[in-house]
Amino acid sequence: MKVLAIDTSNYVMGIALIEEGKVLGEYITNLQKNHSVRVMPCIEALLNECSVKPTELDKIVVAKGPGSYTGVRIGVTIAKTLAWTLKIPLAGVSSLETLAANGRFFNGLISPLFDARRGQVYTGLYEFRDGVLRSVREDQNILLSDWAQSLKDLAKPVLFLGNDVPIHQDTVNDILGDASVFGSISMYNPRPSELAFLGLSKPDEDIHTFVPNYIRLAEAESKWLEQQNNSL
């Protein structure tokens, strides 16, 4: 079974091809470059290098967000179009869960995060139990200070992962003190091979209706809803 995994939800672009018990190939960059230009040529190059034809793929796995709206959409559009047209299953995995997988041997809670500007982050809480990554608290968009406060009450060590951790490291330290643990830079890129393996245990999505998990409404929509509520 050959699985192609695609993650374009943030600056990190990751493409992986796995087969039973083996990572055939994996490509990761952490660059502020245009995903739309690079993803398809990268998928083509990786499959060529591994001598795998698109029609030989058995499953597509995609990081479904949260992250950059445009970035997530590029990956999801490619993934659902490929899965639909090749008539193979599609699985979606949280972009944060993918990043959390880098904390495999940490004995405690894992908080993967992406910066969401103005002191906010996209984050969630995960934990490895019996070698399986489990969600402890669902992915959300929250003020980092509020998030850190809420973790304090758990009185457990929390590992923070992600390329945006340095932006928030001081705030986290101030609030959590010794309970906060930070990964090394080499653990900060989400890995598409982890994404691929996580996707193996996810249910097949309904391809046509599959959409990113943006977490947030579009700005115009939340303003509109606010107006509707005010006028009631």
Next chain:
Amino acid sequence: MGEFKMKDQIILGIETSCDETAVAVVKNGRDIIANVVASQIESHKRFGGVVPEIASRHHVEEITFVIEEALRQAGIEYSNIDAIAVTEGPGLVGALLIGVNAAKALSFAHNIPLIGVHHISGHIYANRLVTELKFPLIALVVSGGHTELVYMKEHASFEVIGETRDDAAGEAYDKVARTLSMPYPGGPHIDRLAHEGEPVIKLPRSWLEEGSYDFSFSGLKSAVINTLHNAEQRGEQINPADLAASFQESVIEVLVGKTLRAAREYDVKQVLLAGGVAANKGLRSALTDAFADIPAVELIIPPLYLCTDNAAMIAAVGSVLYEKGKRSDLALNANPGLEM
């Protein structure tokens, strides 16, 4: 000599530049064998205009549905498709990206050539789905984002001889409609209202400098707003239908006047109307009247469903570009400011 078998050329077109998710299949550049358009207009109405982020989200929801429906209607296999033509620009970047990336995924999965297409050239080629083009020709392109006169000496050759220096005609329509408190999209409302009124209010005609084929509609739009404002201050009532009629007359007089002059100067065989505003009844009838006296020039006005955004027009351009050998690679990007 061996047996020669003519093969039909089949192009799959994909268009997502604004608020329509559209996929079509066109045979031999002329025959529509499938044309599916999923419009988001109902979703955008509550915001009074197209919201780019919402448009992009809808495109992701619709894209594979619409492709599937088009292929089902056409009753073709991937092996029948010679090329996939997709709008690469201009348009809303987030919206364009969905069509471009879906097209690239299809192209890669089935090893089908990919061709990036300019949206406005698509509007022009909508006319080829009505009748064969005869060169040289002039196309008047009027839409929410464009007002252009394009000269074509042959297939796939586009020379912009005039364009708007500020607002597009469609934009001016929407703004005037908003001033008259009409719902979005305002163009059709103004068109309808104009037919109920008389063009009795004096509004400027923006001909610009002698010989120019460029357009400008922001002055006219301001004149409409000032007229309403001044009347209000004097405590007078202005009949909105008369104002709409006067505005429409000014826009159409300039559009038709410049098109006529270009048709004569370039000695063309055809004049084509293209773009969403081509649905405007006032413009259609004024052009028809103007060219009735010039039998040497054939005026082509596509049916309404080919004037608004669709993918058949994109496939129609793709057809001639394919013949000319144009190919795009998998690095094809959305280009919101793409030049013609």
